[in-house]
Amino acid sequence: MEAAGRIDRAERLIAAPAGRVFGCWTDPALLVRWLPPEGTxxxxxxxxxxxxxxxxxxxxxxxxxxxxxxxxxxxVIAGAFVAVDPPCHLAFVSRFRSDAPNLQGEMRMDWHFDPEPEATTRVRIVASNVPPGIAPEDHAAGMASSLAQLAALIE
Structure with missing residues (x-):
C-alpha cells in the first residue's frame, strides 16, 4: 500500500447499462460534458x-x-491510458502540468463499471498516488461532482 501513496475513492450507482456508461468515457465530446467538476x-x-x-x-x-x-x-492533465477493457474497466496515469512540488508525481485513476440488476451500473473510482497538493475533501468533491454530472447526462 505504501507504493500507491494516498488512495481516494468515490462511487455512484447510475441508471444505465455498463456499456453505455463506459461509452461516455471514450467519446471526447461527451467526456468534456460531464468529467470537468462543477465550477470548471x-x-x-x-x-x-x-x-x-x-x-x-x-x-x-x-x-x-x-x-x-x-x-x-x-x-492541465496529461497522461496515458494503461487499461481499456470495455465495458468493465478503464485506467490511466496522469501528471498535472505544475511547478508546485506538492502537485508533482504520477497519479493513477481506475474507473470500474460494475453491472448491477435492472440495467444499472455501479461506477467506482480508485485514485492512487494522489499528490499531497490535492486536498482530500476537494478531490472527493470533484469526483462526486463528475459522477453526478455523468448520471445527469446519461440517465
Whole structure:
C-alpha cells in the first residue's frame, strides 16, 4: 500500500447499462460534458483511449480568482491510458502540468463499471498516488461532482 501513496475513492450507482456508461468515457465530446467538476469547463487536446494512448485534458475554472494547479486559471492533465477493457474497466496515469512540488508525481485513476440488476451500473473510482497538493475533501468533491454530472447526462 505504501507504493500507491494516498488512495481516494468515490462511487455512484447510475441508471444505465455498463456499456453505455463506459461509452461516455471514450467519446471526447461527451467526456468534456460531464468529467470537468462543477465550477470548471473542459476541453480535450489529445485523446486516444487505448492502452498506451495519450490524452491531454484542460480544465478551465469559471471563477477568475481561481489560479488553477497549472496557473492561468487552468488545470492541465496529461497522461496515458494503461487499461481499456470495455465495458468493465478503464485506467490511466496522469501528471498535472505544475511547478508546485506538492502537485508533482504520477497519479493513477481506475474507473470500474460494475453491472448491477435492472440495467444499472455501479461506477467506482480508485485514485492512487494522489499528490499531497490535492486536498482530500476537494478531490472527493470533484469526483462526486463528475459522477453526478455523468448520471445527469446519461440517465
Amino acid at each position: 469547463e473542459g476541453r480535450t487536446e489529445a485523446f486516444d483511449p487505448r492502452p498506451g494512448g495519450a490524452f491531454r485534458i484542460v480544465l478551465t475554472y469559471l471563477d477568475p480568482e481561481e489560479p488553477g494547479k497549472s496557473g492561468g486559471g487552468e488545470d
